[in-house]
Amino acid sequence: MTDNLQEALAFRPPPHEEFSKLLRLPRWYFSQEVLGVDHLDRNGPTLFVGNHTRFGLLDVPLIIREIYLNTGLFPRGLADRVHYKVPLWKEMMTRGGGVLGSREMCRALMQSGSFIVVFPAWAREVFKGKGGNYQLLWKNRLGFVRMAIENG
Numbered sequence: 001m002t003d004n005l006q007e008a009l010a011f012r013p014p015p016h017e018e019f020s021k022l023l024r025l026p027r028w029y030f031s032q033e034v035l036g037v038d039h040l041d042r043n044g045p046t047l048f049v050g051n052h053t054r055f056g057l058l059d060v061p062l063i064i065r066e067i068y069l070n071t072g073l074f075p076r077g078l079a080d081r082v083h084y085k086v087p088l089w090k091e092m093m094t095r096g097g098g099v100l101g102s103r104e105m106c107r108a109l110m111q112s113g114s115f116i117v118v119f120p121a122w123a124r125e126v127f128k129g130k131g132g133n134y135q136l137l138w139k140n141r142l143g144f145v146r147m148a149i150e151n152g
Helices: 005-010 016-022 024-029 056-071 081-085 089-095 103-111 143-150
Strands: 046-049 076-079 115-118
Touching (some): 005 103, 016 056, 024 056, 076 103, 103 143
Parallel strands (some): 046 115
């Protein structure tokens, strides 16, 4: 995951075949189906907002793969600063198109017409207590809404 704006805008996704090979094991184990990809506006920008799950490290790349294979557009993940503190994780996220989830980065990606993925609540949604399944826990983290409105 990069926090450098120019590096983020210069990113080129891996070839479809290479990206699919990286996801061979989770694709074999999980039965995934992504619906509505054919309705996406390929002229961007598009902001995908999700609810984090316990399997987010697996299901997010699978969703990105489906969008990429069906549209040719590679969604970029906005990530929290904490990802920078995990050894090797920053490099892996950067190779996968991840960027720092700042307003400046989001604005630049949107102005370039990118597809962007964000999970506003981050770990609060992953580590839910008993009975907390399927609840959005965004609280006041609504900067992504402002960015979407600002960039049409």
